[in-house]
Structures are given as C-alpha cells and as structure tokens.
Amino acid sequence: MRQEDHPDHHGPHDGPENDVPDLIWQRAVDAWVSGPGSGPGDVALADVLSVHGPVMNGGLLHAVTDACSAEEVDAAERGFRWLGLDGAAEALAETRRAARAAGADPAALEVQADAAYHRAVPDDAALEQALRARYAASPESFAPVDEEAPGRSRRLRRLFRRRG
DSSP: OOGSSSSOOOOOOOOOOOOOOHHHHHHHHHHHHHHSSSHHHHHHHHHHHHHHHHHHHOOOHHHIIIIIIIIHHHHHHHHHHHHHHHHHHHHHHHHHHHHHHHHHHHHHHHHHHHHHHHHHHHHHHHHHHHHHHHHHHHHSSSOOOOOHHHHHHHHHHHHHHHHH
8 A cells, every 4th residue: 555545644735744733733623532632722723623613514603603602602712813813703703793683684694704704714724824823933832742643633634624
C-alpha cells in the first residue's frame, strides 16, 4: 500500500505527522468524546467547533436557536473572539438577538445570518488559519499534545471536513 493510500495519511492540506496545531485541532474535534485539552486555546477551539459543525450542517439560525444550547453559543462566541474571529462571534450574537425579536422574518434572517457567518468563516481553513496564528503567538495557551492515538482523531477530522 502506498503511503498516500493509507487511511491515516495526511492529505495535501493536513501538514506533517508532528504538526502541533493539527494535533490540537484533532483533539478539539474529538472533545465530544474525551473532553478538550486543558489550555484556554483548547477550550476555545472545542467550543467553536461544537457550534461550527451545526452551522455548516443546518445554518447559523438553526445552530443558535435549535441545535446548540445558549451556553454552547455563549462559549462559541468567546472562543471565536479568542481566536480573533470577531466577525463570527458577532454573527452569532446578532443572529440570536434578531431571532428573539418580535416580527423577525425567519427566511430573511436565515439568509442574513448565513451570509454574515460565511464572510467571517468561509470554510474550515479559516478556522485552521486562526488556530495556527494563535498557536504561533501563544503556544502556552494549549495543553501539550498527546500523540498516542492520532489516527482516530485524524479520521474524525476528515469526517468533520466532509460534513462542512
């Protein structure tokens, strides 16, 4: 079997085996099973990803009104701000405010909300870029990576990317 055909082989956008930000991302994707890492950066990223998935699957309005709890949305707002993605944090906050307003047109709000979110976070690469920038600026904000079982996390990351 060629290396690139191996199920745990990184694709062209994944980086090398020992790429610490990639391992941090993998840990955050896996946080629903094992909990996030203990650093503030780990928590911020896991909080962001817990809302980003529902946004990518059902839209921002659905994520903030149905799929995620108020606590999850609050945590994601903080996480987006921590990662420097203030536009995404504001999209969450504004969508929640607008959804609560009497007389809001859900169809129009959905279009506005999705457009605002996708301007701030057009794809997973924007989140990854924000993670890499924060890691470069403050690596101590992330718990040390555990390279014991990266294969399972990589498979989860590929699944997450396919959903988005």
